[in-house]
Amino acid sequence: MDDYYFISYGLVIIGFLITLAxxxxxxxxFKRYSKVMNSRGLTGADAASMILSNAGITDVQIAPVGGSxxxxxxxxxxxLRLSQTVFGxxxxxxxxxxxHECGHAIQHKEGYNPLRLRTASGILANVGSWFSWPLIVIGLGFGFLxxxxxxxxxxxxxxxxxxxxxxxxxxxxxxxxLIMETSGLLSTEELSASKKVLTAAALTYLAALLSTILQLLRLIMIVGGGRRRD
Ligand SMILES: [Zn+2]
Structure with missing residues (x-):
């Protein structure tokens, strides 16, 4: 095992720790603000139904889904699927x-371009995550760079x-x-708590991206290293 492999594993571990954090x-x-009830007594499903109807969306169903x-x-x-700790x-x-989930339904209704791009690139990403490793292993194993x-x-x-x-x-x-602010679904204090949950959720997407970039760097190092030894 040379330094090269040591560094490449290091990248994966750093990515794993970022994702874990x-x-x-x-x-x-989420747990902390799941214990803080809103003063209007609105459930997640109530809020979703109000937001969707305010946005003129009548063809989206709201359903419960398992898990957290x-x-x-x-x-x-x-x-629009809401988990048990959100729905009721x-x-x-x-x-x-x-x-937030209503935000996606509104993006869909408006034909928001990044959402379309995400749906399209999701298919490529699925192919990529399934076939990249087998190709790399076979390619390096049999010398097909x-x-x-x-x-x-x-x-x-x-x-x-x-x-x-x-x-x-x-x-x-x-x-x-913006919707919670203007519609008065939550009080100012409740809104700031709600924002904290959304920020924490957004950070998981950022962490996932960083971790995947580190994995890509690792693959580039491995394949680059394979070429070096040729
Ligand atoms: Zn989302």
Missing amino acids: AEINVKST LTDHYSPGEKV STSVAAVGIAA GLAQAGVILFSFVVLFQLVTLPVEFDASRRAV
């Missing part, structure tokens, strides 16, 4: 997350996907905060 942060922030922090908007099905909860965290390089290029689609995810996520939260 962001995950712990979002879980603890699994909330998402599915553009293909036009369903009257916490400030629940309203914030529901509003071109194959290994193709694997690295495929993996870069995962980075691209996570890169275009950032504006989509930040914009959904920006819309959520």
Whole structure:
């Protein structure tokens, strides 16, 4: 094992730690503000239904989904899925997350371009995450450098996907905060707590991107190292 491999593993460990820190942060922030109930007694589902109807969206269903922090908007099905700790909860965290998911539904309705780009690059990213490693392993193992390089290029689609995810996520939260501010869903104090949850969630996307960039660097080092030894 040379320094090269040592450094390349170091990159992966740094990425893992960044992701872990962001995950712990979002879980603890969510937990803290899940205990703070909003004064209007609105559940996540109530808030979502009010926001959607205010935005003139009548064809999106709101449904519960299992798990924690699994909330998402599915553009293909036009369903806004809220986790158990959001759907029926009257916490400030629940309203914030529901509003964020509504932000995605509004992006979809408006034909927000980064959202389309994310959907398209998601397909490439799936292919990239499945086939990059096999191509690199086979390419380096059998000395087909071109194959290994193709694997690295495929993996870069995962980075691209996570890169275009950032504006989509930040914009959904920006819309959520604006809606909560102007519609009076939450009081000023409740709003600032809700913002903290959304910021913590946004940081997980940033951490995922950083971690994937570090993995890409590692792959470039490995494939570059394979060429060096030829
Ligand atoms: Zn989102």
